[in-house]
Amino acid sequence: MKKGWKEIWSGHDGGEVGLPSFGDCERAVMDMESFLARLRVLAVDDDRVCLKILETQLRHCKYNVTAVTRAEAALEMLRARKDGDQFDLVISDVHMPDMDGFKLLELVGLEMDIPVIMLSANEEMETMMKGIKHGACDYLVKPVHLDRLKNIWLHVVKKSMNDPRDHISGANDDASQKRQSGDAEDEKNGADDTKKHSRKNKKDGDDPEEDSENTSTQKRQRIQWSADLHRKFVEAVHQIGIDRAVPKKILDVMGVDGITREHVASHLQKYRLALKKLSLGTDKQSNPCPAGTESWRRDWNYINMNGLASSPSALGTHRLLHSQSVKPISSQRSLGIPVRDMGPAGNGGNLLNAVVHDVSNVTSGNSYGHISNGGLPSGSGPSGSYIENIRNRMVLDADRSFPFAISGNSFANMSNGTQPLVPGLVSNSLKGDVLSMFPGYGPSQGNNLKINQLSGIAASSGQMTAIGDEIQNRMAALKGKSTPVVDFSEQMAPFNLGNYTSVPINNSALASAPTIRSALPDIQIGNLGMLTQMLNGGGANVNVLDEKDGTSKVYQHATGDLVGTSEAQNQMGGDLDDFFIDGLI
Amino acid sequence: MLFLQGYLDEQFNQLEELQDETSPNFVEEVVVFDKYPQDFYRLDSLVHTLKGRGTSIGAMRMKNECSVLKAHCNNKNLEGCRRSLQKMKREHATLKQKLEAYCQMMRQVGPRERAVNSRK
Numbered sequence: 001m002k003k004g005w006k007e008i009w010s011g012h013d014g015g016e017v018g019l020p021s022f023g024d025c026e027r028a029v030m031d032m033e034s035f036l037a038r039l040r041v042l043a044v045d046d047d048r049v050c051l052k053i054l055e056t057q058l059r060h061c062k063y064n065v066t067a068v069t070r071a072e073a074a075l076e077m078l079r080a081r082k083d084g085d086q087f088d089l090v091i092s093d094v095h096m097p098d099m100d101g102f103k104l105l106e107l108v109g110l111e112m113d114i115p116v117i118m119l120s121a122n123e124e125m126e127t128m129m130k131g132i133k134h135g136a137c138d139y140l141v142k143p144v145h146l147d148r149l150k151n152i153w154l155h156v157v158k159k160s161m162n163d164p165r166d167h168i169s170g171a172n173d174d175a176s177q178k179r180q181s182g183d184a185e186d187e188k189n190g191a192d193d194t195k196k197h198s199r200k201n202k203k204d205g206d207d208p209e210e211d212s213e214n215t216s217t218q219k220r221q222r223i224q225w226s227a228d229l230h231r232k233f234v235e236a237v238h239q240i241g242i243d244r245a246v247p248k249k250i251l252d253v254m255g256v257d258g259i260t261r262e263h264v265a266s267h268l269q270k271y272r273l274a275l276k277k278l279s280l281g282t283d284k285q286s287n288p289c290p291a292g293t294e295s296w297r298r299d300w301n302y303i304n305m306n307g308l309a310s311s312p313s314a315l316g317t318h319r320l321l322h323s324q325s326v327k328p329i330s331s332q333r334s335l336g337i338p339v340r341d342m343g344p345a346g347n348g349g350n351l352l353n354a355v356v357h358d359v360s361n362v363t364s365g366n367s368y369g370h371i372s373n374g375g376l377p378s379g380s381g382p383s384g385s386y387i388e389n390i391r392n393r394m395v396l397d398a399d400r401s402f403p404f405a406i407s408g409n410s411f412a413n414m415s416n417g418t419q420p421l422v423p424g425l426v427s428n429s430l431k432g433d434v435l436s437m438f439p440g441y442g443p444s445q446g447n448n449l450k451i452n453q454l455s456g457i458a459a460s461s462g463q464m465t466a467i468g469d470e471i472q473n474r475m476a477a478l479k480g481k482s483t484p485v486v487d488f489s490e491q492m493a494p495f496n497l498g499n500y501t502s503v504p505i506n507n508s509a510l511a512s513a514p515t516i517r518s519a520l521p522d523i524q525i526g527n528l529g530m531l532t533q534m535l536n537g538g539g540a541n542v543n544v545l546d547e548k549d550g551t552s553k554v555y556q557h558a559t560g561d562l563v564g565t566s567e568a569q570n571q572m573g574g575d576l577d578d579f580f581i582d583g584l585i
Numbered sequence: 586m587l588f589l590q591g592y593l594d595e596q597f598n599q600l601e602e603l604q605d606e607t608s609p610n611f612v613e614e615v616v617v618f619d620k621y622p623q624d625f626y627r628l629d630s631l632v633h634t635l636k637g638r639g640t641s642i643g644a645m646r647m648k649n650e651c652s653v654l655k656a657h658c659n660n661k662n663l664e665g666c667r668r669s670l671q672k673m674k675r676e677h678a679t680l681k682q683k684l685e686a687y688c689q690m691m692r693q694v695g696p697r698e699r700a701v702n703s704r705k
Contacts, residue, residue, distance in 0.1 A: 046634075047637055047638055049638045050637050093637075095630070095634070095637070120637070121633060121636045121637035121648075122633065
């Protein structure tokens with residue numbers, strides 16, 4: 001196992017907690033150097049000149065530097081690295097063409113939770129404060145003096161100090177080291193909650209007593225809600241019933257050490273808020289409020305962290321995209337449905353993860369967000385309610401081999417990741433691909449996987465809200481056409497196989513944006529329905545976007561089986577074919 | 586330029602490269618501005634980058650001029666911008682000259698001397 005700086009650090013037996021012994025000067029200097037050499041710094045700056053200078057300076061300070069000019073590349077690198085190998089610190093310029101420095105900052109904070117230092121020639125107080133507000137642990141003004149860089153390691157240590165795992169006292173030393181080495185495996189099999197989010201959680205199951213003692217004496221430690229923890233939370237909430245869920249009960253049901261009632265309470269509040277926002281399903285396609293964006297994003301991550309169970313990657317827990325416009329669904333429960341077993345998140349996980357972040361960039365309008373395995377940049381924009389539905393029901397057992405070659409202007413090249421992900425994912429070819437997924441009913445597992453990825457991709461498309469909205473608009477337009485509607489309904493009927501009961505719900509979300517001509521219709525609502533159903537593996541409610549009549553049907557889905565009525569859907573009118581994509585960029 | 590010297594000694598080759606890069610870029614940027622005189626926002630962006638570069642390599646005068654130019658941009662002062670841009674060009678030319686001279690000198694001094702210098 002690669003030894004990060006932490007191992008070395010904790011190996012020092014200082015008299016105090018975590019302090020190296022500087023009794024021996026020479027040894028101290030050498031230790032410092034080797035310590036620094038193990039500090040992996042990622043430098044990001046679009047200006048090659050500045051980047052080179054920064055890199056040079058950092059090297060001069062003996063750091064282990066990696067320099068990239070593009071924020072997207074930086075994100076890819078960060079996502080690709082495992083826990084033990086992950087960067088310790090990111091230094092990023094504020095002013096970058098492909099992605100705003102603050103966005104990168106937020107993403108890194110959300111996904112990897114490693115310290116980020118902002119860098120800029122801009123010394124306006126406003127900008128500096130903005131940086132700190134977005135979570136930067138420091139803001140350096142160019143020209144950056146060498147001395148400033150010499151001490152950036154302090155930020156790394158400071159950050160890790162809050163991590164109980166890294167509490168370096170004599171007793172805990174072995175424990176923490178063992179945990180670190182065990183981390184890799186633990187995260188793989190997702191066995192141990194504690195260990196899994198020990199890296200993230202400030203409060204660990206480690207010292208629950210300490211926690212309660214400390215709560216009053218020291219600043220309450222922020223708990224990091226890992227995917228697993230959140231899943232437990234959501235499960236507990238649903239078990240109790242969202243209306244009757246009180247922190248104390250939730251805490252009891254969750255049965256996790258190391259979190260207090262207060263933690264649960266605040267998390268519950270955020271969860272509720274997020275649900276509310278979800279149900280408001282606004283058409284806000286632009287940044288609703290700058291200050292709110294961040295919390296909004298986090299809210300969504302709360303909601304969407306459903307069942308992001310054993311995700312081994314350090315990518316954090318944001319698997320699902322969040323959407324800003326989700327219309328009231330009959331069952332809000334769907335949002336909180338614990339999705340089972342993400343399974344080997346692997347690429348798929350990364351995909352979704354990246355997807356989340358793509359959408360998390362909803363308000364920025366920037367186009368970024370590579371999906372790591374596919375490296376698929378996606379346009380950002382509000383997500384559609386439809387997609388939201390799908391997303392929420394994603395069975396996150398992502399399949400590594402994403403088979404789709406979704407051509408057209410959308411998912412195009414999931415694997416190459418070279419083309420911008422356009423909301424108009426759903427192209428004709430997509431339809432074909434999707435249908436091919438259910439060759440009469442293939443192993444639902446496989447289909448689930450693919451669908452998941454599909455929806456993941458779909459979800460990732462930045463303008464999903466737009467799509468959703470526009471779908472609705474189109475749907476509304478379509479309403480005029482009697483024939484297609486009829487056809488559709490007829491065809492939808494067979495779709496209601498066995499366990500399904502259809503409960504039409506007015507999903508106005510669909511009807512907002514007029515411009516989307518997407519291939520979604522190509523997928524043919526039936527497919528979409530299937531998608532959602534599949535995604536819904538766990539037997540929860542499925543919201544099928546019934547495009548033809550602009551309503552969303554909720555299918556009570558008892559099993560996770562795929563309903564393969566692809567033939568029926570195939571026949572769906574091609575009128576919708578040219579629907580979307582138009583306005584999609 | 587003391588700040589510059591700190592690492593220039595060790596990395597002067599690389600810095601030379603950088604200089605070569607900056608020059609053409611700068612020219613581009615000026616041209617761009619001439620073409621689209623009304624695009625203040627874009628200019629502001631470019632100038633910001635340039636300012637960053639300037640400050641990073643210790644070109645204080647250049648940086649100051651950039652600040653002035655930025656201010657003009659903010660005020661949409663086309664004339665002011667033009668003047669500033671001219672000044673900047675001159676500053677840049679001077680800077681380039683000086684750096685080139687410096688690099689040449691370093692080269693002449695030879696590797697041994699350089700080693701001595703870097704130890705400082």
